[in-house]
Amino acid sequence: MNTPHPSSPTPPPPAEPTRDQVRRWRRYLADEIAEAEIYRVIAARKNGPERDILLGLAAAEKRHEDHWRALLGEHAEDLPRPSPHRVLLRWLARLFGSVFVLALAQRAESDSPYAKDQHATPAMAADEAIHEEVVRGLASRGREQLAGNFRAAVFGANDGLVSNLALVMGIGATGVATSVVLFTGIAGLLAGALSMAAGEFVSVRSQRELLEASSPTQVTLEAAKHLDLDENELVLVYRARGMSEEDAVHRAQERLGHLSCDCNPAFSAHPDGSQGPVDYSEDHEAIGSPWSAAFSSFCFFASGAIIPVIPYLFGMEGLAAVALSAALVGVALLCTGGVVGLLSGASPLRRGVRQLLIGFGAAAVTYVLGLLFGTAGI
Missing domain, CATH: 1.20.1260 (Ferritin)
Incomplete structure (x- = not known):
């Protein structure tokens, strides 16, 4: 003791x-x-x-x-x-x-x-x-450690929950047939998930292309033997990479064989100004694959967007379907909001309730619009 x-x-x-x-x-x-x-x-x-x-x-x-x-x-x-x-x-x-x-x-x-x-x-x-x-x-x-993919999963699912609940509630309030609400919900799921996947693919692909455009190539080694020693263009290459003139001259002399060095050919200036070999493959790995990012975004969004559609998949209709859809989404919103609260260090209950109010607020707006512009009004 x-x-x-x-x-x-x-x-x-x-x-x-x-x-x-x-x-x-x-x-x-x-x-x-x-x-x-x-x-x-x-x-x-x-x-x-x-x-x-x-x-x-x-x-x-x-x-x-x-x-x-x-x-x-x-x-x-x-x-x-x-x-x-x-x-x-x-x-x-x-x-x-x-x-x-x-x-x-x-x-x-x-x-x-x-x-x-x-x-x-x-x-x-x-x-x-x-x-x-x-x-x-x-x-x-x-x-x-958890914030990356898990946070993306939570926010992707939450987007699917709110957007498709609002869509289903709005269409359901117009008084159209249950089959129309069901197909609208599925269309909203696919449209939103595909949009998220396409956006994520373009974003990650663009990042990788920008990184590739900024990465040094081996052309300097191939052209070095043909350079004019009095007007050494190789110095300009290294200066463009962020080196000081003195370091660039020294590095060019090494590349031309006038100085001995066992340095990495991908030597460049680091973003923080320090000198040393730069491994650009690590940057590509950190960004990830555009295809995997697109697939993940599609699945995250779809996992949330399917929940408001569940009652209609089982043949429910009218207010009963709307009520069950809202209840299922409400539970899911409380869970996703609580997880966001935990990840951000805030109160899980408060974040869950806030997420619930936001989701139901968006759904209420579309539901009222559906009532106003329903089949009778149209």
């Missing part, structure tokens, strides 16, 4: 703690045990500094646990279940690992009641405040 933190002396317990105090301290103790376990579970999947940091957090929670055990005495047995939030975090940690759990744990640390509880030491309140920043730093690493 860890000894109490030297700067966190345990205050003497009240002569006879009240039932409310015992209940509150038991809840604190259960939560501290759960939090320490959460950090240990995540640490078991990590290596290096991150593992050490997480184990340090678990050790701090153990000190807090010892504090409440000392105050509770005989009441420290048969503890209640931790708060539902911490039960969820513990389950997620065992199932999924760290990224989302750390983002949620960050918010849990920020909601610590110790600053307002006279039986929690100032050092414990300070620990919790520091823990929030530590977990924020760990969570930000995870967000950076």
Whole structure:
């Protein structure tokens, strides 16, 4: 058992703690045990500094646990279940690992009641405040690793949800046949997904073409032996790549064989001004393939756009189909909004509700327009 933190002396317990105090301290103790376990579970999947940091957090929670055990005495047995939030975090940690759990744990640390509880030491309140920043730093690493393709997937699916729900709601409100709504929804899915895929293909392809146009070629090596030594055009090549005149002259002399050097032929100036070999293949790999980017965008958008159409695929019609479509999309919007909140470090619930309101707002506008310009009006 860890000894109490030297700067966190345990205050003497009240002569006879009240039932409310015992209940509150038991809840604190259960939560501290759960939090320490959460950090240990995540640490078991990590290596290096991150593992050490997480184990340090678990050790701090153990000190807090010892504090409440000392105050509770005989009441420290048969503890209640931790708060539902911490039960969820513990389950997620065992199932999924760290990224989302750390983002949620960050918010849990920020909601610590110790600053307002006279039986929690100032050092414990300070620990919790520091823990929030530590977990924020760990969570930000995870967000950076996850932010690329996963963020694109979430936003692509969200675009499909909102745009196709608005389309289906608007057409459905006009009073046309169910088959028309169904085919309109499918057409919206394909049109939106193909548009996203085409846009992503063009974007990635253009980036690769720009990079290829900026990459140096081997023509300088082939032409070097024919250059006029008094008017060395090779110097201009290297100066155009960002070298100083002195470095360009030196590099040209190496290429012409007047100086010995085992440097990479793709030598150029780095964007930050440093000198050294540049591997342009890494830039191409970072940008990715235009075909894979297009396919991913198509699938992300389609995965969201299919949800509003589901009731119509099963033959539902009228208000029942509209209501079920809105309900399914509402659940999906809450999920995608919550994920965006986790990735951005904001409240998942608040982001989910915001996304829900935006999606339903767009759908409500098109639904009203559909009512106004329905089959009767047309």
